[in-house]
Amino acid sequence: MIKYDRSNIKNIIDETNEKVVLLGAGNISGLTFKILTDLGVVVDYLCENDERRRNISNIREVKDYEGFKNLKVISYEELKNLGIKVNIFLSNQYIKYLLPKLEEDKFQNIFFSTELLKHMNLDEIYKGGLHPLKIKRIVDYYCEMTKKMDYLKSNHLSLKTLDVQITERCSLKCKDCSNLMQYYTKPQNAEMEDLFLSLDKIMSVIDSIDEFRVLGGDPFMNKEMYKVINKLDAYNSGARIAIYTNGQIIPKGENLECLRKKNVILEISNYGNISRNHDKIVKLCEDEKIAYSTFKLEKWDDCGRIMPFSNKSEKELKHLFSNCCNSDLISLLDGNLYRCPFSANGTHLGAIPKNPDDTVNLLNKDLSKEELKKEIFNLYFNKDYLTACSYCNGRDYSSKHVPVAAQTREVMNFVKVNKIN
Ligand code: SF4
Ligand code: SF4
Incomplete structure (x- = not known):
């Protein structure tokens, strides 16, 4: 270099x-x-x-x-x-x-x-x-990636981002939601006690983190979102806390108050008419001096569908994984860490067989700190592909496009699985 x-x-x-x-x-x-x-x-x-x-x-x-x-x-x-x-x-x-x-x-x-x-x-x-x-966030992400090889050599456990999914509930039901919310029949908020315990475990073993991504569903569907933000802020890790919303719900009360914190940024996805309160939320942020960014999406990747198990070769799976722009989005869901949100929600739904090698069970009391660190390190640095990749279209520049935020009334169907292929 x-x-x-x-x-x-x-x-x-x-x-x-x-x-x-x-x-x-x-x-x-x-x-x-x-x-x-x-x-x-x-x-x-x-x-x-x-x-x-x-x-x-x-x-x-x-x-x-x-x-x-x-x-x-x-x-x-x-x-x-x-x-x-x-x-x-x-x-x-x-x-x-x-x-x-x-x-x-x-x-x-x-x-x-x-x-x-x-x-x-x-x-x-x-x-x-x-x-x-x-x-700035894209650049910070890139700069963190340039350090990943050094981290690997030095056993330094630094996460670029951690997806903290605080609810499966959303104010929209997008047919192609890449986080798979359209497959939940009875969407729930995260159980706070387990979530906090999981976060404590992660924070006790990692060396640093650049950004928490708080998401759902729509995080504002969870009236206790602010508790998570306060919890993340209290770690004093210096990490940015990005909250993802779809421009539907205007934050208020304590969920508004927590947005004023120094490290918090509200990330507003603008889906045009569907994001019906986008402009009001932007104005609120301007008036209240809340850090925000907004981006109008013109097209989506076709990566929000649970596919039937595909018998891809190892070479194909490695290619899919290494080209996937989501494959480094470490995700926390229901007391487990996963390598990407598709793997997290697909497994949680029961649509993808749970592969213990693709998951870290943060609530496992038998794991020592050293063992936990090693498991997270392996999940983050030593994967070539996931079981979930056999059920996924992948996400790279060659992905087909679908209309942005097309809505469905029905919960989408999938086949339940319960074994590792
Ligand atoms: S707004 Fe649509 S894409 Fe975003 S979380 Fe909700 S269902 Fe998924
Ligand atoms: S291709 Fe694999 S890593 Fe990428 S989103 Fe799908 S399951 Fe996750």
Whole structure:
């Protein structure tokens, strides 16, 4: 990994006299492109190995930087043809999978985008639509990912995010909800005592955490949401607390009060007319000086369906998992930790066989602290795929799209399973 800073990156690149390639084509690549271009560095290519994603118009997150959309997208084989001295910016979140591959192929000039992204002026740099606080979180997430390899080597248990699901109840019933709320016949709020005990257990063994994501369903359906926020805040971990809502329920009382905390940010998904109180909630946040970000979604990925068991090969499962943008969303549900929300809710519903290797039972009194830490570490760092991946469409840039927040009246059906395949 080449060390650099903003002041010397142009010289370093110029001295190599080699092409510059951005690996990945999402927000981090867009930002990297913009900053490099501003610093006078010419970017030559984007590299994307998945053929389905190579058509730039299929890449969802690309923003409208002058020149970015016109960059030629090359395959990994074409990247190899550029020689081992080509300058590669590893500007996407799949670092754990890509860095070993680049090293194995003996590439010499590999850069993280981290130094470029530090201290950027968010308001100025990203006029393409995303809210500055949202961009900051995307950047923080990427920067945490760049450290994951070091954490792995040093046995450091640092979570980027923890999904804390506080209810299965929602003010909407989206047919394609990726958290699978549409499958719950009798949705419940989380049981507070178990939730708090689980959180205490996690916090007693992890070394650090960047962000708690409080979600449901709609967290505001749980009138005791504020208790969870106060609990998370009381850990003084420095982690951000992001609360996800769909723009339906205007917070009030103690659920409003807790939003004023320094580390809390309200993340409002804007589904157009369906998010009927979106504008009122935004105004409330503005008036009350509550940190928020809002994002209008134009399309959803088709990843909210429990599929019949598919007999995918190990290679296919590994591919699905390593390309899935949800595979690092460690999720807490009903006293258990899972690797992603699909695995959590699918297992909790009984639609996916419970695989003890894919779960950490936080309420197991027999586990010592060391054993618990080891289990969480393995779940977070040592998985190649999950049992749940055999029941899931996966979620990557090649996912098909479905309409945003299409509603259903009926609870969706699934086949109950009770054994490990
Ligand atoms: S608003 Fe829709 S997508 Fe969001 S949690 Fe509720 S059902 Fe799921
Ligand atoms: S089950 Fe596998 S493919 Fe589906 S969201 Fe989770 S990690 Fe991704």
